[in-house]
Amino acid sequence: MGRSPSIVPQVADQDIYLVLDDFGGRIGRTWREVAEEDTGRTTLIADLLKGQYSNPARVIAFNAAEGWSRDVTDDIAEELRQRCSDLDEVPESLRAFLDSHAGHGR
Numbered sequence: 001m002g003r004s005p006s007i008v009p010q011v012a013d014q015d016i017y018l019v020l021d022d023f024g025g026r027i028g029r030t031w032r033e034v035a036e037e038d039t040g041r042t043t044l045i046a047d048l049l050k051g052q053y054s055n056p057a058r059v060i061a062f063n064a065a066e067g068w069s070r071d072v073t074d075d076i077a078e079e080l081r082q083r084c085s086d087l088d089e090v091p092e093s094l095r096a097f098l099d100s101h102a103g104h105g106r
Contacts, residue, residue, distance in 0.1 A: 013065035017044040017072070020058040029057055048080060051093040077101035 016039040022029045032053060037043075041061075048056060059076045062069035081098055084090045090098065 013063070014039075015041065015061050015063050017041055017059060017061050017076075019044070019048075019053050019056050020060075021053045022055040022057045024055070044076070045079060045083065048076070048094060048097075049083060049087075049091060051091050054093060056094070056097045074101055 018034070018039065019032050020029050021032045034047075038047070044059070047053065058071065059073045060069060061072045077098055078101075080094060084094070084098070
């Protein structure tokens with residue numbers, strides 16, 4: 001049996017952000033695939049604001065080199081809430097996410 005490819009990033013000492021997206025129905029929730037270079041916090045926030053995720057449910061971050069992982073959903077929701085306030089607009093794809101994580105951050 002062949003070896004599975006490693007999920008550890010090529011540049012191991014970086015924080016990686018992944019989104020659990022809820023497609024509903026028979027598909028349900030799934031961790032979204034993204035290119036390695038698109039797993040940083042800045043890109044994640046931009047993609048969420050652009051509606052690249054249909055119904056984000058949870059966000060996790062990890063750093064393989066430092067040996068940690070954590071649920072950062074509330075922190076990301078708080079940052080998105082601030083960005084949406086600055087833009088004076090909340091994308092439809094983020095409404096449920098922000099409502100379900102209202103005031104839980106920092």
